[in-house]
Amino acid sequence: MTLLSVPPHVITVGAGLLQEALDAQAVPTTAVAWRPPLPGTADALARVLADPRLPAANERAVGRLTSARPQLVGVRRASEVLDLPERMFLHAGPPIDWERASGPMRGALIGAMLLEEYVRDVPSAEEQLASGRIRLEPCHRHATVGPMAGVVSPSMWMLEVRDAEHGGTAYCSLNEGLGKVLRYGAYGPEVLERLRWMDRVLGPVLSAAIELGGPIDLRAMIAQALQMGDELHNRNRAATSLLLRELAPWVVEAAAGSAAEVLRFVNGNDHFFLNAAMAAGKVSTDAARNVPGSSMVVAMARNGTDFGVQVSGLGDRWFTGPAGVPDGLYLGAYGPADANPDIGDSTITETSGLGGFAMAASPAIVRFVGGEVADAVAATRSMYEITLAEHPAYQIPGLGFRGTPVGIDITLVARTGVLPVVNTGIAGRVAGTGQVGAGLVKPPVEAFTAALLALADDRKRSI
Amino acid sequence: MTRDAVLLRKGVYHDSVTLMRVSRSLSDLPGMRVAIVAMATELNLALARDLGFDLPPADPGDLLVALRGDSVDTATGELDHALARLSASRTQAAADQPPLTTLSAARSPAGLVLVSVPGEHAFVEALDAVHAGLPVMIFSDGVPVAQERRLKLLAEERDVLVMGPDCGTAVIAGVGLGFANVLRPGPVGVVAASGTGAQQVTSLLDQAGAGVSHVLGVGGRDLSAEVGGLSTMRALRMLDDDPATELIVLVSKPPDPAVARAVQEVVETLGTPVVSALLGERDLTAATEEALRALGRPVPAWESWPGWSPTSAYTKLKGVYSGGTLCAEASLIAGAGEFTDYGDDAYTRGRAHPMIDPTLRLEALARVEPGDVTLMDVVLGHGADPDPAASLASAVAHATHHGATVVVALIGTEGDPQGLHRQAAAFREAGAAVFTSNAQAARHARNLL
Numbered sequence: 001m002t003l004l005s006v007p008p009h010v011i012t013v014g015a016g017l018l019q020e021a022l023d024a025q026a027v028p029t030t031a032v033a034w035r036p037p038l039p040g041t042a043d044a045l046a047r048v049l050a051d052p053r054l055p056a057a058n059e060r061a062v063g064r065l066t067s068a069r070p071q072l073v074g075v076r077r078a079s080e081v082l083d084l085p086e087r088m089f090l091h092a093g094p095p096i097d098w099e100r101a102s103g104p105m106r107g108a109l110i111g112a113m114l115l116e117e118y119v120r121d122v123p124s125a126e127e128q129l130a131s132g133r134i135r136l137e138p139c140h141r142h143a144t145v146g147p148m149a150g151v152v153s154p155s156m157w158m159l160e161v162r163d164a165e166h167g168g169t170a171y172c173s174l175n176e177g178l179g180k181v182l183r184y185g186a187y188g189p190e191v192l193e194r195l196r197w198m199d200r201v202l203g204p205v206l207s208a209a210i211e212l213g214g215p216i217d218l219r220a221m222i223a224q225a226l227q228m229g230d231e232l233h234n235r236n237r238a239a240t241s242l243l244l245r246e247l248a249p250w251v252v253e254a255a256a257g258s259a260a261e262v263l264r265f266v267n268g269n270d271h272f273f274l275n276a277a278m279a280a281g282k283v284s285t286d287a288a289r290n291v292p293g294s295s296m297v298v299a300m301a302r303n304g305t306d307f308g309v310q311v312s313g314l315g316d317r318w319f320t321g322p323a324g325v326p327d328g329l330y331l332g333a334y335g336p337a338d339a340n341p342d343i344g345d346s347t348i349t350e351t352s353g354l355g356g357f358a359m360a361a362s363p364a365i366v367r368f369v370g371g372e373v374a375d376a377v378a379a380t381r382s383m384y385e386i387t388l389a390e391h392p393a394y395q396i397p398g399l400g401f402r403g404t405p406v407g408i409d410i411t412l413v414a415r416t417g418v419l420p421v422v423n424t425g426i427a428g429r430v431a432g433t434g435q436v437g438a439g440l441v442k443p444p445v446e447a448f449t450a451a452l453l454a455l456a457d458d459r460k461r462s463i
Numbered sequence: 464m465t466r467d468a469v470l471l472r473k474g475v476y477h478d479s480v481t482l483m484r485v486s487r488s489l490s491d492l493p494g495m496r497v498a499i500v501a502m503a504t505e506l507n508l509a510l511a512r513d514l515g516f517d518l519p520p521a522d523p524g525d526l527l528v529a530l531r532g533d534s535v536d537t538a539t540g541e542l543d544h545a546l547a548r549l550s551a552s553r554t555q556a557a558a559d560q561p562p563l564t565t566l567s568a569a570r571s572p573a574g575l576v577l578v579s580v581p582g583e584h585a586f587v588e589a590l591d592a593v594h595a596g597l598p599v600m601i602f603s604d605g606v607p608v609a610q611e612r613r614l615k616l617l618a619e620e621r622d623v624l625v626m627g628p629d630c631g632t633a634v635i636a637g638v639g640l641g642f643a644n645v646l647r648p649g650p651v652g653v654v655a656a657s658g659t660g661a662q663q664v665t666s667l668l669d670q671a672g673a674g675v676s677h678v679l680g681v682g683g684r685d686l687s688a689e690v691g692g693l694s695t696m697r698a699l700r701m702l703d704d705d706p707a708t709e710l711i712v713l714v715s716k717p718p719d720p721a722v723a724r725a726v727q728e729v730v731e732t733l734g735t736p737v738v739s740a741l742l743g744e745r746d747l748t749a750a751t752e753e754a755l756r757a758l759g760r761p762v763p764a765w766e767s768w769p770g771w772s773p774t775s776a777y778t779k780l781k782g783v784y785s786g787g788t789l790c791a792e793a794s795l796i797a798g799a800g801e802f803t804d805y806g807d808d809a810y811t812r813g814r815a816h817p818m819i820d821p822t823l824r825l826e827a828l829a830r831v832e833p834g835d836v837t838l839m840d841v842v843l844g845h846g847a848d849p850d851p852a853a854s855l856a857s858a859v860a861h862a863t864h865h866g867a868t869v870v871v872a873l874i875g876t877e878g879d880p881q882g883l884h885r886q887a888a889a890f891r892e893a894g895a896a897v898f899t900s901n902a903q904a905a906r907h908a909r910n911l912l
Binding site for chain 1 (some may be wrong): 476477478479480481502522523524560561562563564565566567568569571572573574575576577578579580581583584586587588590592594597598602603610613624635636637638639640641643676677701702705707819845846880
């Protein structure tokens with residue numbers, strides 16, 4: 001009981017008048033810049049925060065998320081490792097059907113139909129997809145994440161990432177590069193040609209290389225890349241270089257004949273590492289799922305129509321709101337009118353404390369996503385207000401090696417009105433266009449409020 | 464020409480007291496009749512609608528500005544200046560990401576949390592403090608009793624003190640929190656379930672030269688059956704452990720009998736003597752005097768300036784109070800009359816406490832009739848109106864000129880920013896009888912009838 005021994009340093013929250021009274025007495029204070037919570041959340045907040053399980057539940061959830069040790073252990077065909085029978089595709093984001101799917105999602109599904117040779121032409125692909133004879137399920141339901149449209153078909157090669165700490169496994173497809181690519185909804189001949197080469201050459205060679213040289217410690221690689229200017233969502237140049245350096249000898253040993261084209265392909269795609277970072281994020285957040293009472297976000301994902309959120313204490317339920325159109329810079333003559341609403345599972349990077357949350361580590365990209373270095377620092381700083389912890393391994397040199405903000409707490413989102421900062425690529429709205437730009441996007445607030453109300457509701461039922 | 468102007472500003476938030484001060488400075492402009500600057504809550508919208516303003520649809524997160532008068536444009540300009548001044552100080556802070564929650568602020572070392580957000584949001588902030596192991600003072604009122612109980616039970620587990628909700632005053636190691644008088648350091652520790660009650664006792668102790676170690680508020684409901692006196696018992700033990708405290712005064716309304724027994728059991732285990740000032744048993748002045756005697760100190764004649772009043776023709780007593788306990792004490796002593804506590808929740812919804820905003824009491828003074836005796840408290844100290852006499856004294860003078868008499872219970876110390884004697888002189892000049900003891904003021908008023 002030291003309260004009475006010395007004049008206290010006072011945290012003030014509320015009326016400015018009482019703060020002024022302390023200033024007049026020259027008492028040291030910290031003023032909270034308080035504002036009312038999001039409309040309609042006051043009661044739910046009081047109920048959720050009164051849950052005696054909450055502090056320990058969130059500590060456990062964020063502890064599991066930050067202690068995960070993702071390692072790249074293999075490259076395997078989706079049909080071998082996933083419960084993915086013929087005529088079923090996985091897609092990014094919360095569940096969606098053909099009817100509500102946006103242009104790039106439809107384009108990628110059409111591309112997958114052609115790739116798997118379920119049909120010979122586009123009209124019959126559309127007809128089959130519209131008929132409902134092709135099953136569509138979210139990647140997230142299958143321990144998988146996919147960038148942009150995130151379409152996974154049975155023949156695709158997947159990065160296999162294991163959590164050496166908790167034992168989970170997660171998957172992500174191989175990155176095709178930028179421009180006209182399947183994940184942005186393009187399905188032209190050059191897109192399919194590249195995918196077939198990946199199927200024939202890239203996948204088997206990488207698979208053999210990792211078998212020889214793996215596992216690769218992704219946690220250490222991500223930590224290094226952050227210190228080299230990546231934020232691991234819109235910038236993966238350093239991480240890709242690190243991965244290439246690690247892989248190169250094993251690729252040569254595994255397949256000397258194809259080594260040059262494989263290494264040239266990886267080297268030519270600055271985003272090659274993104275998919276590994278995503279699988280690392282997925283395996284880490286999955287370790288934090290299903291902690292009863294926890295209000296921590298374990299997935300944020302978009303399908304091009306809806307933005308969805310999943311929360312540790314709420315199982316596999318999705319809470320959605322309309323996906324927003326990103327604000328950013330456009331390639332060539334494209335402009336905002338060409339942009340599709342936000343799409344992709346790549347927000348798993350933000351969910352695991354990277355991407356927009358680590359913007360301060362990546363001054364090189366702030367101009368690309370429209371802003372100054374100070375904005376990047378401010379973005380990361382503001383994320384500490386809605387997260388539960390600082391990542392012990394992922395650090396930001398420019399902030400004095402402070403850990404990245406990690407573990408989004410929906411109660412803090414509701415209390416502060418601060419939404420997660422998301423960096424993202426922008427897909428063209430018309431099927432077949434491909435990427436048109438990159439920028440920042442605001443998640444819909446209703447996804448977070450709906451999750452909070454559900455958590456409050458669960459709490460009511462459990463007492 | 465008088466006209467109405469209604470504006471909504473999106474995404475601008477300021478606390479209600481700050482906005483009420485802006486409103487008041489705008490309505491003081493020449494030619495202005497009404498100026499409302501408030502968050503567009505249902506309550507504030509209804510208030511503006513009642514005044515005949517035509518309002519567009521608004522969210523509670525919007526800032527509502529409703530102006531009426533013949534200088535609306537000037538007022539709008541002034542408003543922009545005032546808001547720019549307020550947000551300039553915020554921008555300054557934003558460069559270094561200010562904490563947005565108590566949780567975030569408590570990540571850096573601190574000793575205490577002072578919560579004064581609207582009551583429905585206070586629980587959440589206070590909970591952060593308790594989880595962080597920090598003592599918390601909840602100035603906010605309107606917090607549900609179930610939340611108070613939950614907080615205090617959790618505080619038992621975490622071994623921290625929860626002061627409040629509805630805790631108006633505290634003094635910790637010389638730091639005044641909320642409405643707090645500037646007190647000389649001394650041997651008396653106070654545990655108070657009543658803010659203005661504690662201010663009366665400590666102001667008198669200060670006048671007697673005794674001084675105060677700490678004032679620990681516990682909130683008006685702490686000694687109820689629902690809450691069970693958890694904070695009172697903890698505060699008593701803390702003061703018992705405090706080397707600076709030689710005597711403890713416990714100030715409260717009459718507690719729940721079972722809780723009173725539990726508190727008494729704790730008192731019996733303490734090494735420090737406890738004097739209780741329970742309203743209804745004896746008045747606050749008498750309790751203060753007993754404390755002084757227990758310390759072996761002389762009891763002074765409490766300062767007062769009764770002045771001269773004609774001895775007859777008074778027929779009616781009206782109590783116009785800002786402090787709940789002071790109001791109840793005066794009403795008990797007077798035995799009759801019409802007493803109103805303008806600090807009660809019913810009067811403070813959507814407006815500042817009468818210790819800050821004199822409007823309602825000015826209106827009450829304007830209504831007094833010849834032959835009325837008006838008894839009122841004026842409470843000084845940090846947080847309170849920086850110069851209550853500036854607005855109230857002319858209303859007092861008006862009342863005394865019209866054949867009424869006014870008796871003021873002036874609660875404060877010479878060290879207060881307003882200065883006890885400066886305020887006393889202003890009220891005396893306005894024709895009021897001034898007492899530093901509320902009990903004496905009430906007896907004086909009763910004897911005039």
